[in-house]
Amino acid sequence: xxxxxxxxxxxxxxxxxxxxxxxxxxxxxxxxxxxxxxxxxxxxxxxxxxxxxxxxxxxxxxxxxxxxxxxxxxxxxxxxxxxxxxxxxxxxxxxxxxxxxxxxxxxxxxxxxxxxxxxxxxxxxxxxxxxxxxxxxxxxxxxxxxxxxxxxxxxxxxxxxxxxxxxxxxxxxxxxxxxxxxxxxxxxxxxxxxxxxxxxxxxxxxxxxxxxxxxxxxxxxxxxxxxxxxxxxxxxxxxxxxxxxxxxxxxxxxxxxxxxxxxxxxxxxxxxxxxxxxxxxxxxxxx
Amino acid sequence: xxxxxxxxxxxxxxxxxxxxxxxxxxxxxxxxxxxxxxxxxxxxxxxxxxxxxxxxxxxxxxxxxxxxxxxxxxxxxxxxxxxxxxxxxxxxxxxxxxxxxxxxxxxxxxxxxxxxxxxxxxxxxxxxxxxxxxxxxxxxxxxxxxxxxxxxxxxxxxxxxxxxxxxxxxxxxxxxxxxxxxxxxxxxxxxxxxxxxxxxxxxxxxxxxxxxxxxxxxxxxxxxxxxxxxxxxxxxxxxxxxxxxxxxxxxxxxxxxxxxxxxxxxxxxxxxxxxxxxxxxxxxxxxxxxxxxxxxxxxxxxxxxxxxxxxxxxxxxxxxxxxxxxxxxxxxxxxxxxxxxx
Numbered sequence: 001x002x003x004x005x006x007x008x009x010x011x012x013x014x015x016x017x018x019x020x021x022x023x024x025x026x027x028x029x030x031x032x033x034x035x036x037x038x039x040x041x042x043x044x045x046x047x048x049x050x051x052x053x054x055x056x057x058x059x060x061x062x063x064x065x066x067x068x069x070x071x072x073x074x075x076x077x078x079x080x081x082x083x084x085x086x087x088x089x090x091x092x093x094x095x096x097x098x099x100x101x102x103x104x105x106x107x108x109x110x111x112x113x114x115x116x117x118x119x120x121x122x123x124x125x126x127x128x129x130x131x132x133x134x135x136x137x138x139x140x141x142x143x144x145x146x147x148x149x150x151x152x153x154x155x156x157x158x159x160x161x162x163x164x165x166x167x168x169x170x171x172x173x174x175x176x177x178x179x180x181x182x183x184x185x186x187x188x189x190x191x192x193x194x195x196x197x198x199x200x201x202x203x204x205x206x207x208x209x210x211x212x213x214x215x216x217x218x219x220x221x222x223x224x225x226x227x228x229x230x231x232x233x234x235x236x237x238x239x240x241x242x243x244x245x246x247x248x249x250x251x252x253x254x255x256x257x258x259x260x261x262x263x264x265x266x267x268x269x270x271x272x273x274x275x276x277x278x279x280x281x282x283x284x285x286x287x
Numbered sequence: 288x289x290x291x292x293x294x295x296x297x298x299x300x301x302x303x304x305x306x307x308x309x310x311x312x313x314x315x316x317x318x319x320x321x322x323x324x325x326x327x328x329x330x331x332x333x334x335x336x337x338x339x340x341x342x343x344x345x346x347x348x349x350x351x352x353x354x355x356x357x358x359x360x361x362x363x364x365x366x367x368x369x370x371x372x373x374x375x376x377x378x379x380x381x382x383x384x385x386x387x388x389x390x391x392x393x394x395x396x397x398x399x400x401x402x403x404x405x406x407x408x409x410x411x412x413x414x415x416x417x418x419x420x421x422x423x424x425x426x427x428x429x430x431x432x433x434x435x436x437x438x439x440x441x442x443x444x445x446x447x448x449x450x451x452x453x454x455x456x457x458x459x460x461x462x463x464x465x466x467x468x469x470x471x472x473x474x475x476x477x478x479x480x481x482x483x484x485x486x487x488x489x490x491x492x493x494x495x496x497x498x499x500x501x502x503x504x505x506x507x508x509x510x511x512x513x514x515x516x517x518x519x520x521x522x523x524x525x526x527x528x529x530x531x532x533x534x535x536x537x538x539x540x541x542x543x544x545x546x547x548x549x550x551x552x553x554x555x556x557x558x559x560x561x562x563x564x565x566x567x568x569x570x571x572x573x574x575x576x577x578x579x580x581x582x583x584x585x586x587x588x589x590x591x592x593x594x595x596x597x598x599x600x601x602x603x604x605x606x607x608x609x610x611x612x613x614x615x616x617x618x619x620x621x622x623x624x625x626x627x628x629x
Binding site for chain 2: 013115116121125128129131148206210214217250256
């Protein structure tokens with residue numbers, strides 16, 4: 001594990017950037033517990049101050065310190081993404097594995113439903129639901145709803161991998177040797193499926209945070225609960241750009257870019273690492 | 288390829304399969320819009336009516352009456368769940384989305400039709416532009432994968448790819464409307480210009496939609512670029528490409544005719560699938576730049592509690608997406624001979 005880490009650190013710029021960005025996110029996450037202000041409480045600091053040493057990201061027109069507000073906002077958004085990704089993994093892994101191993105008519109039927117979910121426009125459906133239950137919307141209900149809509153593409157990727165694994169010679173060998181099916185799946189196949197699960201988890205995580213931001217910008221989430229999108233919502237409400245408080249938008253936008261790019265590059269680096277050809281070239285660099 | 292070659296027996300099987308898929312999408316979509324709000328622990332009808340009456344928008348009493356009627360039809364307490372479900376479908380098949388609540392009695396479908404050209408124009412153009420740019424750059428980067436600049440191109444694409452589209456809209460807005468104010472930040476054309484097929488109008492539209500279009504193109508390029516690069520770097524090592532190189536075929540010809548052409552099919556499929564998302568649009572982009580498309584009317588519907596408009600937009604998007612995917616699917620055998628053989 002440590003060897004893998006130092007190897008990746010030495011050879012992959014993506015990995016280094018990813019680690020730096022995740023460290024930043026973790027730091028913000030931890031700091032959020034020490035915030036001197038309640039995140040959404042207004043007029044606790046002077047309003048409309050540009051970024052300075054006293055207020056790293058400046059202050060809002062509502063008299064909030066953007067830095068401390070962003071620590072909590074980032075924490076909430078990350079938690080939301082993590083819960084959505086975890087919930088949708090349950091569906092994606094189950095559908096992908098089950099359809100892949102069962103095959104036949106069940107597989108066909110499941111994939112028809114799966115493809116329908118891929119085609120289905122998520123945003124208009126979410127808009128409708130959020131619109132109707134806006135006041136009663138809590139983040140867990142919203143996370144479950146996103147999970148319910150966000151699994152199909154990943155399930156397809158997992159199924160494809162299972163299908164190809166089933167055809168490999170080592171699977172046949174294992175069957176002929178009398179290995180029980182459960183053991184084949186867990187011991188022999190899971191190591192090949194895990195990288196895909198991992199990569200799709202990160203993508204799903206980013207996707208769900210992205211959608212949460214979209215809905216928040218429109219004011220369709222609980223706008224008194226800090227998240228990246230809610231900060232942007234309030235900046236728009238106060239016409240931050242017209243009144244010249246550009247930092248109010250720049251802070252959430254900059255942090256989103258930094259953290260999203262970091263997480264994605266980390267996933268790319270790890271995927272490359274999983275590919276044995278990359279590891280060989282890493283050995284060549286180290287030698 | 289001749290039409291008759293395509294329209295064999297297997298094509299009709301394929302056709303039936305695709306149409307079936309399309310119907311299934313619509314079925315699942317409408318069912319979800321019916322079920323999901325019911326899973327929430329609230330009865331939205333009277334709550335919404337209260338909000339409308341106390342809200343900032345002027346609401347017509349006739350509108351409220353027909354709204355209550357529509358709501359009780361769709362969500363109503365008339366009959367059991369099954370009966371309500373059937374009522375929803377009945378309304379769907381009649382194409383009866385009801386009148387808009389805030390612009391009563393103008394029907395919802397009228398508002399959607401008027402917004403459609405803006406959204407389709409903006410998204411279709413940017414989807415095609417970013418597809419072209421991404422594939423061209425990706426092809427070059429994949430073919431010259433040993434050069435230094437390709438590393439930078441790849442890094443940039445990888446950084447852009449995960450960023451949500453609206454982030455670029457905000458960045459461009461901050462930079463080109465406020466820090467260096469050279470582009471307009473709202474409306475799709477100048478207020479004084481008359482809508483129609485005249486030069487001034489078109490120039491004005493281009494000027495106003497340049498930034499939103501640019502933000503969408505930037506968002507789209509990364510994915511296509513990386514996809515094309517991966518495809519091309521696989522094809523480059525194929526025997527026939529090596530052979531062409533040994534035979535001294537011009538580099539440009541190899542890249543264009545031997546390599547990229549073979550990589551185009553999966554990318555074309557991707558474009559077809561991507562076109563489906565046009566209806567859900569780039570909501571935030573339209574909202575931020577004030578382009579009067581589906582996204583902006585969705586936003587207006589949300590802030591003015593126009594339930595029937597929201598419902599109309601989501602039903603319309605579900606049908607629009609599934610039909611456009613169906614069309615792409617049906618065109619596919621004409622481009623991809625292998626599909627025909629199945």
